Amino acid sequence: MNNNKIRNIVQISESISTGSRIPFVSLTALCDDGSVWRLIGDNWKPLPNIPQYEVEPEEQTDVDIESEQEYPEGDIEPEVIDEDEF
DSSP states (O other), rough: OOOOOOOOEEEEEEEEEEESSSOOOEEEEETTOOOOEEETTTEEEEEEOOOOOOOOOOOOOOOTSSSSOOOOTTTOOOOOOOOGOH
């Protein structure tokens, strides 16, 4: 009997590097068990686990997201989402 849980992909990302004459394509997948994998050739290889340790909270500053912002001409102003919609 096989009790192994099947690992499922939650999110997949593709990146293309064009820094050389030959473009390099990379696929990275986040799985439902928290592991992250990268496709290398024909094989999926796991990335190292992210270390788990206590992180000191960084000093936070209050940001007024309600204030009017000016955007350069031609830029698209971001859509404001009402918090009550969530």
